[in-house]
Amino acid sequence: MAATTVTTAHAARTHLGREAGRRKPRDWVGIGLWIALLLSALAWAMPFIFMFLTSVKSKADINALSTWDLPTTFLWANYADAIDTGNLWETGANSLLIALVKVPLGLLLASGAAFALARLRFRHHKVVLGLFVVGSMVPIQVALGPLFNTMLRLDLLDSRAGLILPYLAFGIPYQVFMLYGFFKAIPDELDESARIDGASTFRVFWQICLPLARPALAALFILDFVATWNEYAMATTLLQSQSNWTIPLAVQSFSSQHATDYGSLNAFIIMSAVPVLIVYLMFQRYFVQGAFAGAVKG
Amino acid sequence: MSVIEHKEAPEGSPRRALARQTKPGRRQRGAHRNTFIAALPYLVPTALLYGYFLLYPMLDSVRISFYEWSGFRTQEPTWVGLENYVRLFTGADPVFWKAFQNSVIWVALAVLIPMTLSLLLALALNRKMIGRNLFRSVFYIPAVFASITVAAMWRWIYNPTLGAVNQVLEGIGLDSWTQQWLGNPKIALYSIFVAAVWQGVGFNMVLFLAGLQQVPPELVEAAKLDGARGPQIFRHVTVPALRPTFVVVLILTIINSLKVFDLVVGMTGGGPAQSTQVLALWSYSQSFSNHNFGQGGAVATVLLVISLCLVVPYLIWALKGEED
Structure with missing residues:
Protein backbone atom coordinates (compact mmCIF):
# COMPACT_ATOMS: atom_id res chain seq x y z
CA MET A 1 0.00 0.00 0.00
CA ALA A 2 2.62 2.46 1.12
CA ALA A 3 4.65 1.27 -1.81
CA THR A 4 2.16 2.55 -4.30
CA THR A 5 1.61 5.77 -2.40
CA VAL A 6 5.30 6.44 -2.51
CA THR A 7 5.64 6.16 -6.23
CA THR A 8 2.33 7.90 -6.91
CA ALA A 9 3.33 10.76 -4.71
CA HIS A 10 6.67 10.96 -6.38
CA ALA A 11 5.18 10.90 -9.85
CA ALA A 12 2.57 13.43 -8.85
CA ARG A 13 5.17 15.75 -7.43
CA THR A 14 7.44 15.79 -10.43
CA HIS A 15 4.41 16.09 -12.72
CA LEU A 16 2.99 19.03 -10.84
CA GLY A 17 6.43 20.50 -10.51
CA ARG A 18 6.81 20.56 -14.26
CA GLU A 19 3.40 22.10 -14.87
CA ALA A 20 3.32 24.66 -12.11
CA GLY A 21 6.84 25.88 -12.67
CA ARG A 22 8.14 27.71 -9.59
CA ARG A 23 5.08 27.31 -7.37
CA LYS A 24 5.69 24.54 -4.86
CA PRO A 25 2.60 22.39 -4.32
CA ARG A 26 1.90 20.96 -0.88
CA ASP A 27 2.73 17.30 -1.04
CA TRP A 28 0.02 15.95 1.26
CA VAL A 29 0.84 12.31 0.61
CA GLY A 30 4.46 13.01 1.42
CA ILE A 31 3.51 14.74 4.65
CA GLY A 32 1.24 11.86 5.66
CA LEU A 33 4.02 9.42 4.91
CA TRP A 34 6.46 11.46 6.93
CA ILE A 35 4.16 11.47 9.94
CA ALA A 36 3.65 7.70 9.63
CA LEU A 37 7.41 7.25 9.52
CA LEU A 38 7.90 9.49 12.53
CA LEU A 39 5.40 7.45 14.54
CA SER A 40 7.01 4.16 13.51
CA ALA A 41 10.45 5.49 14.33
CA LEU A 42 9.22 6.56 17.76
CA ALA A 43 7.78 3.08 18.32
CA TRP A 44 11.10 1.60 17.23
CA ALA A 45 13.05 3.85 19.58
CA MET A 46 10.74 3.11 22.51
CA PRO A 47 12.66 0.08 23.85
CA PHE A 48 15.80 2.23 24.00
CA ILE A 49 13.97 4.98 25.84
CA PHE A 50 12.49 2.54 28.37
CA MET A 51 15.88 0.94 28.81
CA PHE A 52 17.58 4.26 29.51
CA LEU A 53 14.86 5.41 31.92
CA THR A 54 15.07 2.16 33.85
CA SER A 55 18.84 2.35 33.98
CA VAL A 56 18.74 5.57 36.01
CA LYS A 57 15.93 4.60 38.40
CA SER A 58 16.20 3.33 41.95
CA LYS A 59 14.44 0.11 42.91
CA ALA A 60 11.77 2.13 44.67
CA ASP A 61 11.19 4.23 41.56
CA ILE A 62 10.93 1.17 39.37
CA ASN A 63 8.26 -0.32 41.60
CA ALA A 64 6.33 2.87 42.18
CA LEU A 65 6.53 4.71 38.87
CA SER A 66 5.40 3.82 35.39
CA THR A 67 8.01 2.71 32.87
CA TRP A 68 7.73 5.96 30.95
CA ASP A 69 7.99 8.26 34.00
CA LEU A 70 11.18 10.15 34.66
CA PRO A 71 12.99 9.01 37.80
CA THR A 72 12.62 11.06 40.97
CA THR A 73 16.39 11.36 41.02
CA PHE A 74 18.74 10.20 38.32
CA LEU A 75 20.58 7.31 39.94
CA TRP A 76 23.82 7.08 38.00
CA ALA A 77 25.16 4.76 40.68
CA ASN A 78 23.39 1.95 38.80
CA TYR A 79 26.11 2.23 36.18
CA ALA A 80 28.90 1.86 38.74
CA ASP A 81 27.08 -1.10 40.29
CA ALA A 82 26.66 -2.71 36.90
CA ILE A 83 30.36 -2.38 36.14
CA ASP A 84 31.15 -4.23 39.37
CA THR A 85 28.47 -6.91 39.21
CA GLY A 86 28.92 -7.62 35.54
CA ASN A 87 32.71 -7.44 35.65
CA LEU A 88 32.54 -5.07 32.71
CA TRP A 89 36.22 -4.12 32.41
CA GLU A 90 37.47 -7.70 32.34
CA THR A 91 34.85 -9.06 29.95
CA GLY A 92 35.12 -5.93 27.83
CA ALA A 93 38.89 -6.34 27.60
CA ASN A 94 38.45 -10.00 26.60
CA SER A 95 35.98 -9.08 23.86
CA LEU A 96 38.18 -6.28 22.60
CA LEU A 97 41.30 -8.42 22.59
CA ILE A 98 39.54 -11.21 20.70
CA ALA A 99 38.05 -8.81 18.17
CA LEU A 100 41.31 -6.94 17.60
CA VAL A 101 43.27 -10.14 16.96
CA LYS A 102 40.56 -11.94 15.07
CA VAL A 103 39.26 -9.27 12.71
CA PRO A 104 42.51 -8.15 10.98
CA LEU A 105 43.93 -11.65 10.87
CA GLY A 106 40.69 -13.05 9.50
CA LEU A 107 40.53 -10.38 6.83
CA LEU A 108 44.09 -11.10 5.76
CA LEU A 109 43.36 -14.82 5.46
CA ALA A 110 40.12 -14.21 3.63
CA SER A 111 41.74 -11.80 1.18
CA GLY A 112 44.43 -14.34 0.43
CA ALA A 113 41.88 -17.00 -0.39
CA ALA A 114 39.67 -14.60 -2.32
CA PHE A 115 42.69 -13.40 -4.31
CA ALA A 116 43.62 -16.95 -5.22
CA LEU A 117 40.06 -17.71 -6.28
CA ALA A 118 39.39 -14.54 -8.21
CA ARG A 119 42.75 -13.70 -9.78
CA LEU A 120 44.45 -17.07 -10.23
CA ARG A 121 41.40 -18.80 -11.61
CA PHE A 122 42.57 -22.35 -11.45
CA ARG A 123 40.40 -25.22 -12.58
CA HIS A 124 37.25 -25.72 -10.51
CA HIS A 125 37.86 -22.55 -8.55
CA LYS A 126 34.12 -22.04 -8.41
CA VAL A 127 33.62 -25.36 -6.64
CA VAL A 128 36.17 -24.29 -4.02
CA LEU A 129 34.41 -20.95 -3.71
CA GLY A 130 31.10 -22.76 -3.27
CA LEU A 131 32.59 -24.93 -0.51
CA PHE A 132 33.76 -21.79 1.25
CA VAL A 133 30.45 -20.02 0.98
CA VAL A 134 28.29 -22.92 2.14
CA GLY A 135 29.82 -22.53 5.58
CA SER A 136 28.44 -19.04 6.03
CA MET A 137 24.91 -20.21 5.41
CA VAL A 138 24.62 -23.34 7.53
CA PRO A 139 23.56 -22.59 11.13
CA ILE A 140 26.66 -22.67 13.32
CA GLN A 141 24.79 -24.73 15.94
CA VAL A 142 25.20 -27.71 13.63
CA ALA A 143 28.92 -27.63 14.39
CA LEU A 144 28.87 -26.87 18.11
CA GLY A 145 28.93 -30.42 19.52
CA PRO A 146 31.91 -31.64 17.46
CA LEU A 147 33.62 -28.27 17.80
CA PHE A 148 33.53 -28.73 21.56
CA ASN A 149 35.18 -32.15 21.15
CA THR A 150 37.80 -30.76 18.80
CA MET A 151 38.77 -28.01 21.21
CA LEU A 152 38.79 -30.51 24.08
CA ARG A 153 41.18 -32.72 22.13
CA LEU A 154 43.44 -29.76 21.31
CA ASP A 155 43.31 -28.71 24.97
CA LEU A 156 42.08 -25.29 23.88
CA LEU A 157 38.79 -25.35 25.71
CA ASP A 158 38.08 -22.36 27.90
CA SER A 159 40.83 -20.17 26.49
CA ARG A 160 40.68 -16.97 24.49
CA ALA A 161 43.09 -18.33 21.88
CA GLY A 162 40.85 -21.36 21.59
CA LEU A 163 37.94 -19.12 20.79
CA ILE A 164 39.82 -17.08 18.20
CA LEU A 165 40.53 -20.12 15.99
CA PRO A 166 36.90 -21.08 15.34
CA TYR A 167 35.99 -17.38 15.16
CA LEU A 168 38.47 -17.01 12.32
CA ALA A 169 36.96 -19.99 10.55
CA PHE A 170 33.47 -18.66 11.16
CA GLY A 171 34.14 -15.24 9.58
CA ILE A 172 36.05 -16.52 6.57
CA PRO A 173 33.22 -17.73 4.30
CA TYR A 174 31.31 -14.46 4.07
CA GLN A 175 34.48 -12.40 3.68
CA VAL A 176 35.88 -14.66 0.98
CA PHE A 177 32.63 -14.33 -0.93
CA MET A 178 32.58 -10.54 -0.69
CA LEU A 179 36.24 -10.06 -1.54
CA TYR A 180 36.00 -12.55 -4.38
CA GLY A 181 33.46 -10.28 -6.03
CA PHE A 182 35.65 -7.28 -5.42
CA PHE A 183 38.90 -8.79 -6.72
CA LYS A 184 37.15 -10.13 -9.75
CA ALA A 185 36.05 -6.66 -10.74
CA ILE A 186 39.66 -5.47 -11.01
CA PRO A 187 40.55 -5.26 -14.71
CA ASP A 188 42.91 -8.00 -15.88
CA GLU A 189 45.11 -5.49 -17.70
CA LEU A 190 46.25 -4.10 -14.39
CA ASP A 191 48.00 -7.15 -13.03
CA GLU A 192 48.94 -8.24 -16.52
CA SER A 193 51.02 -5.11 -17.01
CA ALA A 194 52.47 -5.48 -13.52
CA ARG A 195 53.53 -9.00 -14.38
CA ILE A 196 55.11 -7.90 -17.61
CA ASP A 197 57.11 -5.46 -15.51
CA GLY A 198 58.25 -8.46 -13.53
CA ALA A 199 56.05 -8.29 -10.45
CA SER A 200 55.60 -11.53 -8.54
CA THR A 201 52.19 -12.95 -7.67
CA PHE A 202 52.70 -11.75 -4.13
CA ARG A 203 53.39 -8.21 -5.25
CA VAL A 204 50.27 -8.27 -7.41
CA PHE A 205 48.31 -9.37 -4.35
CA TRP A 206 49.93 -7.04 -1.84
CA GLN A 207 50.54 -3.91 -3.88
CA ILE A 208 47.77 -3.96 -6.46
CA CYS A 209 44.77 -5.99 -5.38
CA LEU A 210 44.73 -5.29 -1.63
CA PRO A 211 45.00 -1.49 -1.92
CA LEU A 212 42.25 -1.49 -4.54
CA ALA A 213 40.02 -3.49 -2.22
CA ARG A 214 40.41 -0.96 0.61
CA PRO A 215 36.74 0.13 0.65
CA ALA A 216 35.54 -3.48 0.77
CA LEU A 217 38.08 -4.29 3.48
CA ALA A 218 36.93 -1.33 5.55
CA ALA A 219 33.30 -2.38 5.28
CA LEU A 220 34.13 -5.98 6.16
CA PHE A 221 36.29 -4.84 9.07
CA ILE A 222 33.36 -2.99 10.60
CA LEU A 223 30.82 -5.73 9.97
CA ASP A 224 33.17 -8.37 11.32
CA PHE A 225 34.00 -6.34 14.40
CA VAL A 226 30.32 -6.07 15.27
CA ALA A 227 29.67 -9.75 14.53
CA THR A 228 32.63 -10.85 16.66
CA TRP A 229 31.73 -8.55 19.53
CA ASN A 230 28.17 -9.92 19.51
CA GLU A 231 28.85 -13.64 19.04
CA TYR A 232 27.23 -15.77 21.71
CA ALA A 233 26.66 -19.40 20.67
CA MET A 234 30.30 -20.43 20.23
CA ALA A 235 31.48 -18.42 23.21
CA THR A 236 28.98 -20.07 25.53
CA THR A 237 30.01 -23.49 24.24
CA LEU A 238 33.76 -23.04 24.48
CA LEU A 239 34.34 -20.68 27.42
CA GLN A 240 33.71 -21.67 31.01
CA SER A 241 35.62 -19.65 33.59
CA GLN A 242 34.29 -16.19 34.20
CA SER A 243 37.70 -14.60 33.71
CA ASN A 244 37.60 -15.61 30.05
CA TRP A 245 34.07 -14.46 29.35
CA THR A 246 33.19 -12.13 26.53
CA ILE A 247 30.55 -9.40 26.72
CA PRO A 248 27.57 -11.47 25.46
CA LEU A 249 28.21 -14.11 28.11
CA ALA A 250 28.33 -11.41 30.78
CA VAL A 251 25.04 -9.94 29.52
CA GLN A 252 23.32 -13.30 29.60
CA SER A 253 24.67 -14.13 33.05
CA PHE A 254 23.70 -10.71 34.39
CA SER A 255 20.21 -11.01 32.98
CA SER A 256 19.64 -14.47 34.45
CA GLN A 257 21.39 -14.08 37.80
CA HIS A 258 20.57 -10.50 38.72
CA ALA A 259 17.32 -10.40 36.84
CA THR A 260 15.52 -8.42 39.56
CA ASP A 261 18.23 -5.77 39.65
CA TYR A 262 16.50 -3.98 36.79
CA GLY A 263 18.27 -0.64 37.11
CA SER A 264 21.80 -1.95 36.86
CA LEU A 265 20.80 -4.67 34.39
CA ASN A 266 19.67 -2.01 31.93
CA ALA A 267 22.73 0.08 32.69
CA PHE A 268 24.89 -2.92 31.90
CA ILE A 269 23.06 -3.60 28.64
CA ILE A 270 23.61 -0.01 27.53
CA MET A 271 27.31 -0.07 28.38
CA SER A 272 27.82 -3.45 26.73
CA ALA A 273 26.66 -2.01 23.43
CA VAL A 274 28.68 1.20 23.54
CA PRO A 275 31.61 -0.04 21.41
CA VAL A 276 29.41 -1.32 18.60
CA LEU A 277 27.32 1.84 18.73
CA ILE A 278 30.44 3.98 18.43
CA VAL A 279 31.61 1.86 15.53
CA TYR A 280 28.20 2.16 13.91
CA LEU A 281 27.98 5.93 14.30
CA MET A 282 31.52 6.49 13.05
CA PHE A 283 31.38 4.17 10.07
CA GLN A 284 27.71 4.26 9.16
CA ARG A 285 28.30 4.43 5.44
CA TYR A 286 30.29 1.20 5.48
CA PHE A 287 27.31 -0.71 6.83
CA VAL A 288 25.32 0.39 3.83
CA GLN A 289 28.21 -0.39 1.49
CA GLY A 290 28.69 -3.84 3.00
CA ALA A 291 25.02 -4.64 2.62
CA PHE A 292 25.08 -3.09 -0.82
CA ALA A 293 27.87 -5.35 -2.04
CA GLY A 294 25.95 -8.32 -0.65
CA ALA A 295 22.76 -7.35 -2.39
CA VAL A 296 24.42 -6.79 -5.72
CA LYS A 297 26.66 -9.81 -5.78
CA GLY A 298 24.01 -12.12 -4.37
CA MET B 1 47.89 -15.78 -16.58
CA SER B 2 44.21 -15.33 -16.34
CA VAL B 3 44.44 -13.49 -19.62
CA ILE B 4 44.62 -16.76 -21.47
CA GLU B 5 41.17 -17.85 -20.53
CA HIS B 6 39.71 -14.39 -20.51
CA LYS B 7 37.74 -13.33 -23.55
CA GLU B 8 38.43 -9.64 -23.27
CA ALA B 9 42.21 -9.90 -23.53
CA PRO B 10 43.38 -7.07 -25.72
CA GLU B 11 43.94 -8.22 -29.27
CA GLY B 12 47.57 -7.16 -29.51
CA SER B 13 48.79 -8.44 -26.15
CA PRO B 14 51.77 -10.76 -26.38
CA ARG B 15 50.18 -13.42 -24.24
CA ARG B 16 47.17 -13.49 -26.46
CA ALA B 17 49.40 -14.05 -29.46
CA LEU B 18 51.19 -16.80 -27.61
CA ALA B 19 47.95 -18.52 -26.73
CA ARG B 20 46.91 -18.49 -30.35
CA GLN B 21 50.12 -20.10 -31.51
CA THR B 22 50.15 -23.03 -29.12
CA LYS B 23 47.58 -25.78 -29.14
CA PRO B 24 44.72 -24.38 -27.02
CA GLY B 25 43.90 -27.58 -25.12
CA ARG B 26 47.38 -28.38 -23.86
CA ARG B 27 48.22 -24.79 -23.19
CA GLN B 28 45.09 -24.31 -21.09
CA ARG B 29 45.68 -27.40 -18.96
CA GLY B 30 49.24 -26.42 -18.23
CA ALA B 31 48.17 -22.91 -17.30
CA HIS B 32 45.56 -24.27 -14.96
CA ARG B 33 48.09 -26.44 -13.17
CA ASN B 34 50.49 -23.51 -12.84
CA THR B 35 47.84 -21.17 -11.49
CA PHE B 36 46.75 -23.83 -9.03
CA ILE B 37 50.27 -24.18 -7.65
CA ALA B 38 50.59 -20.40 -7.48
CA ALA B 39 47.26 -20.23 -5.66
CA LEU B 40 48.17 -22.76 -2.97
CA PRO B 41 50.06 -20.46 -0.58
CA TYR B 42 47.13 -18.04 -0.54
CA LEU B 43 44.53 -20.71 -0.24
CA VAL B 44 45.96 -23.31 2.11
CA PRO B 45 46.06 -21.45 5.49
CA THR B 46 42.53 -20.21 5.03
CA ALA B 47 41.24 -23.54 3.78
CA LEU B 48 42.87 -25.42 6.67
CA LEU B 49 41.36 -23.16 9.33
CA TYR B 50 37.98 -23.16 7.67
CA GLY B 51 38.02 -26.88 7.03
CA TYR B 52 39.21 -27.90 10.47
CA PHE B 53 37.16 -25.54 12.62
CA LEU B 54 33.99 -25.21 10.61
CA LEU B 55 33.47 -27.69 7.80
CA TYR B 56 34.78 -30.72 9.65
CA PRO B 57 32.73 -30.11 12.83
CA MET B 58 29.61 -29.70 10.70
CA LEU B 59 30.20 -33.02 8.98
CA ASP B 60 31.31 -34.67 12.20
CA SER B 61 27.82 -34.03 13.56
CA VAL B 62 26.59 -36.51 10.98
CA ARG B 63 29.08 -39.13 12.22
CA ILE B 64 28.21 -38.57 15.88
CA SER B 65 24.52 -38.98 15.08
CA PHE B 66 25.14 -42.72 14.56
CA TYR B 67 26.56 -43.12 18.07
CA GLU B 68 25.33 -42.95 21.59
CA TRP B 69 27.65 -40.77 23.63
CA SER B 70 27.43 -38.64 26.76
CA GLY B 71 30.20 -36.31 25.60
CA PHE B 72 32.44 -37.14 28.56
CA ARG B 73 35.97 -38.08 27.69
CA THR B 74 35.86 -41.07 30.02
CA GLN B 75 33.11 -42.74 28.05
CA GLU B 76 33.59 -44.28 24.62
CA PRO B 77 30.89 -43.61 22.02
CA THR B 78 28.93 -46.75 21.09
CA TRP B 79 27.65 -47.36 17.59
CA VAL B 80 23.85 -47.46 17.47
CA GLY B 81 23.24 -47.12 13.73
CA LEU B 82 20.06 -45.30 12.89
Missing part, protein backbone atom coordinates in the same frame (compact mmCIF):
# COMPACT_ATOMS: atom_id res chain seq x y z
CA GLU B 83 18.58 -45.51 16.37
CA ASN B 84 18.87 -41.77 17.02
CA TYR B 85 16.96 -41.03 13.83
CA VAL B 86 14.35 -43.66 14.62
CA ARG B 87 13.76 -41.89 17.92
CA LEU B 88 13.36 -38.56 16.13
CA PHE B 89 11.00 -39.69 13.41
CA THR B 90 8.80 -42.10 15.32
CA GLY B 91 7.79 -39.48 17.84
CA ALA B 92 9.84 -40.87 20.71
CA ASP B 93 11.24 -37.37 21.03
CA PRO B 94 8.16 -35.09 21.09
CA VAL B 95 10.31 -32.01 21.72
CA PHE B 96 11.98 -32.50 18.34
CA TRP B 97 8.63 -32.17 16.59
CA LYS B 98 7.72 -29.15 18.65
CA ALA B 99 11.07 -27.61 17.70
CA PHE B 100 10.59 -28.54 14.07
CA GLN B 101 7.11 -27.06 14.02
CA ASN B 102 8.32 -23.86 15.70
CA SER B 103 11.15 -23.48 13.21
CA VAL B 104 8.67 -23.84 10.34
CA ILE B 105 6.31 -21.29 11.92
CA TRP B 106 9.24 -18.95 12.42
CA VAL B 107 10.36 -19.21 8.79
CA ALA B 108 6.82 -18.59 7.53
CA LEU B 109 6.27 -15.58 9.77
CA ALA B 110 9.70 -14.16 8.98
CA VAL B 111 9.03 -14.32 5.25
CA LEU B 112 5.65 -12.62 5.68
CA ILE B 113 6.09 -9.92 8.29
CA PRO B 114 9.62 -8.48 8.52
CA MET B 115 10.18 -8.79 4.78
CA THR B 116 7.06 -6.79 4.00
CA LEU B 117 7.81 -4.25 6.70
CA SER B 118 11.36 -3.74 5.56
CA LEU B 119 10.32 -3.36 1.93
CA LEU B 120 7.74 -0.72 2.88
CA LEU B 121 10.30 1.13 4.99
CA ALA B 122 12.86 1.01 2.21
CA LEU B 123 10.38 2.36 -0.34
CA ALA B 124 9.35 5.14 2.02
CA LEU B 125 12.90 6.04 3.01
CA ASN B 126 14.09 6.00 -0.58
CA ARG B 127 12.36 9.36 -1.00
CA LYS B 128 14.12 12.57 -0.19
CA MET B 129 12.74 13.91 3.08
CA ILE B 130 13.69 15.77 6.22
CA GLY B 131 15.40 13.53 8.76
CA ARG B 132 15.78 10.63 6.35
CA ASN B 133 19.15 9.53 7.74
CA LEU B 134 17.91 9.76 11.30
CA PHE B 135 14.93 7.55 10.43
CA ARG B 136 17.16 5.03 8.73
CA SER B 137 19.45 4.94 11.75
CA VAL B 138 16.60 4.42 14.21
CA PHE B 139 15.40 1.41 12.26
CA TYR B 140 18.88 0.05 11.72
CA ILE B 141 20.48 0.48 15.16
CA PRO B 142 18.76 -2.56 16.76
CA ALA B 143 20.59 -4.66 14.17
CA VAL B 144 24.02 -3.78 15.59
CA PHE B 145 22.98 -4.99 19.05
CA ALA B 146 23.88 -8.53 20.04
CA SER B 147 20.87 -10.83 19.89
CA ILE B 148 21.57 -11.92 23.43
CA THR B 149 21.40 -8.26 24.49
CA VAL B 150 18.15 -7.76 22.61
CA ALA B 151 16.82 -10.80 24.45
CA ALA B 152 17.76 -9.29 27.81
CA MET B 153 16.11 -5.99 26.85
CA TRP B 154 12.89 -7.62 25.78
CA ARG B 155 12.74 -9.87 28.80
CA TRP B 156 12.52 -6.68 30.81
CA ILE B 157 9.98 -5.15 28.43
CA TYR B 158 7.80 -8.26 28.79
CA ASN B 159 8.14 -8.39 32.57
CA PRO B 160 4.58 -9.23 33.78
CA THR B 161 4.32 -6.61 36.52
CA LEU B 162 6.91 -3.91 35.78
CA GLY B 163 7.52 -4.37 32.07
CA ALA B 164 6.62 -1.73 29.53
CA VAL B 165 4.16 -3.78 27.48
CA ASN B 166 1.78 -4.60 30.32
CA GLN B 167 2.11 -1.12 31.83
CA VAL B 168 1.25 0.52 28.54
CA LEU B 169 -1.75 -1.80 28.12
CA GLU B 170 -2.94 -0.91 31.63
CA GLY B 171 -2.31 2.75 30.95
CA ILE B 172 -4.64 2.77 27.96
CA GLY B 173 -7.29 0.73 29.74
CA LEU B 174 -6.69 -2.63 28.13
CA ASP B 175 -6.03 -4.41 31.42
CA SER B 176 -7.60 -7.60 30.13
CA TRP B 177 -4.94 -7.82 27.41
CA THR B 178 -2.07 -7.98 29.86
CA GLN B 179 -0.26 -11.28 29.65
CA GLN B 180 2.58 -13.39 30.86
CA TRP B 181 4.13 -12.71 27.48
CA LEU B 182 6.97 -15.15 27.93
CA GLY B 183 5.27 -17.39 30.49
CA ASN B 184 2.26 -18.41 28.43
CA PRO B 185 3.19 -21.42 26.27
CA LYS B 186 0.62 -20.41 23.65
CA ILE B 187 2.12 -17.00 22.88
CA ALA B 188 5.72 -17.10 24.10
CA LEU B 189 7.08 -17.97 20.66
CA TYR B 190 5.29 -15.01 19.09
CA SER B 191 6.52 -12.71 21.82
CA ILE B 192 10.07 -13.69 20.96
CA PHE B 193 9.27 -13.21 17.29
CA VAL B 194 8.25 -9.60 17.93
CA ALA B 195 11.69 -8.93 19.40
CA ALA B 196 13.23 -10.57 16.33
CA VAL B 197 11.21 -8.31 14.03
CA TRP B 198 12.29 -5.26 15.99
CA GLN B 199 15.91 -6.30 15.63
CA GLY B 200 15.90 -7.62 12.08
CA VAL B 201 13.85 -5.19 10.01
CA GLY B 202 16.64 -2.61 9.72
CA PHE B 203 19.08 -4.94 8.05
CA ASN B 204 16.61 -6.06 5.40
CA MET B 205 15.62 -2.45 4.91
CA VAL B 206 19.22 -1.56 4.07
CA LEU B 207 19.37 -4.46 1.61
CA PHE B 208 16.20 -3.25 -0.09
CA LEU B 209 17.48 0.32 -0.11
CA ALA B 210 20.63 -0.90 -1.81
CA GLY B 211 18.47 -2.81 -4.29
CA LEU B 212 16.42 0.30 -5.03
CA GLN B 213 19.59 2.11 -6.06
CA GLN B 214 19.78 -0.44 -8.85
CA VAL B 215 16.44 0.63 -10.32
CA PRO B 216 17.48 2.53 -13.45
CA PRO B 217 16.15 6.12 -13.24
CA GLU B 218 16.00 6.28 -17.06
CA LEU B 219 13.46 3.48 -17.02
CA VAL B 220 11.30 5.27 -14.49
CA GLU B 221 11.48 8.46 -16.58
CA ALA B 222 10.68 6.58 -19.76
CA ALA B 223 7.69 4.91 -18.13
CA LYS B 224 6.46 8.28 -16.96
CA LEU B 225 6.78 9.76 -20.44
CA ASP B 226 4.76 6.83 -21.73
CA GLY B 227 2.04 7.83 -19.29
CA ALA B 228 2.56 5.13 -16.68
CA ARG B 229 1.20 5.97 -13.25
CA GLY B 230 2.69 5.27 -9.84
CA PRO B 231 1.36 1.74 -9.27
CA GLN B 232 2.19 0.76 -12.83
CA ILE B 233 5.73 2.03 -12.53
CA PHE B 234 6.07 0.11 -9.29
CA ARG B 235 4.81 -3.11 -10.81
CA HIS B 236 6.56 -2.98 -14.15
CA VAL B 237 9.79 -1.13 -13.37
CA THR B 238 10.59 -1.30 -9.66
CA VAL B 239 9.56 -4.87 -8.92
CA PRO B 240 11.47 -6.49 -11.81
CA ALA B 241 14.58 -4.47 -10.95
CA LEU B 242 14.30 -5.52 -7.31
CA ARG B 243 14.02 -9.22 -8.13
CA PRO B 244 17.64 -10.18 -7.33
CA THR B 245 17.37 -8.31 -4.04
CA PHE B 246 14.17 -10.19 -3.24
CA VAL B 247 15.94 -13.50 -3.73
CA VAL B 248 18.85 -12.47 -1.52
CA VAL B 249 16.60 -11.17 1.25
CA LEU B 250 14.36 -14.23 1.03
CA ILE B 251 17.25 -16.68 1.33
CA LEU B 252 18.89 -14.72 4.12
CA THR B 253 15.57 -14.49 5.96
CA ILE B 254 14.97 -18.23 5.78
CA ILE B 255 18.54 -19.08 6.77
CA ASN B 256 18.49 -16.60 9.64
CA SER B 257 15.21 -18.05 10.84
CA LEU B 258 16.80 -21.48 11.02
CA LYS B 259 19.70 -19.96 12.95
CA VAL B 260 17.53 -18.42 15.68
CA PHE B 261 19.24 -19.34 18.93
CA ASP B 262 20.44 -16.41 21.04
CA LEU B 263 17.02 -14.78 21.29
CA VAL B 264 15.35 -17.97 22.50
CA VAL B 265 18.17 -18.80 24.92
CA GLY B 266 18.07 -15.29 26.34
CA MET B 267 14.31 -14.91 26.63
CA THR B 268 12.89 -18.32 27.54
CA GLY B 269 15.64 -20.92 27.22
CA GLY B 270 13.17 -22.94 25.15
CA GLY B 271 10.46 -22.97 27.80
CA PRO B 272 7.86 -22.80 29.19
CA ALA B 273 7.35 -26.55 28.77
CA GLN B 274 9.54 -26.55 25.63
CA SER B 275 6.94 -24.42 23.87
CA THR B 276 9.57 -22.13 22.31
CA GLN B 277 12.06 -24.83 21.43
CA VAL B 278 13.64 -24.47 17.97
CA LEU B 279 15.85 -26.86 16.02
CA ALA B 280 19.15 -25.03 16.55
CA LEU B 281 18.57 -24.84 20.30
CA TRP B 282 17.27 -28.39 20.65
CA SER B 283 20.39 -29.76 19.00
CA TYR B 284 22.49 -27.77 21.45
CA SER B 285 20.40 -28.73 24.49
CA GLN B 286 20.47 -32.43 23.64
CA SER B 287 24.27 -32.37 23.43
CA PHE B 288 25.19 -30.06 26.25
CA SER B 289 22.31 -30.08 28.75
CA ASN B 290 21.07 -33.64 28.33
CA HIS B 291 24.54 -35.05 27.60
CA ASN B 292 23.26 -36.88 24.61
CA PHE B 293 25.62 -36.00 21.78
CA GLY B 294 24.17 -38.67 19.51
CA GLN B 295 20.69 -37.19 19.66
CA GLY B 296 22.11 -33.70 19.37
CA GLY B 297 24.03 -34.81 16.29
CA ALA B 298 20.89 -36.26 14.73
CA VAL B 299 18.99 -32.99 15.21
CA ALA B 300 22.01 -31.09 13.84
CA THR B 301 22.05 -33.38 10.81
CA VAL B 302 18.39 -32.66 10.12
CA LEU B 303 19.14 -28.95 10.36
CA LEU B 304 22.17 -29.37 8.09
CA VAL B 305 20.16 -31.20 5.44
CA ILE B 306 17.38 -28.58 5.49
CA SER B 307 19.93 -25.77 5.18
CA LEU B 308 21.79 -27.44 2.33
CA CYS B 309 18.54 -28.02 0.44
CA LEU B 310 18.07 -24.25 0.48
CA VAL B 311 21.63 -23.06 0.15
CA VAL B 312 23.02 -25.28 -2.59
CA PRO B 313 20.47 -24.35 -5.29
CA TYR B 314 20.84 -20.70 -4.30
CA LEU B 315 24.62 -20.81 -4.57
CA ILE B 316 24.49 -22.53 -7.94
CA TRP B 317 22.14 -19.79 -9.11
CA ALA B 318 24.30 -17.02 -7.66
CA LEU B 319 27.61 -18.34 -8.99
CA LYS B 320 26.23 -19.17 -12.43
CA GLY B 321 24.74 -15.70 -12.62
CA GLU B 322 28.08 -13.94 -12.54
CA GLU B 323 29.66 -15.90 -15.37
CA ASP B 324 33.04 -14.73 -16.56
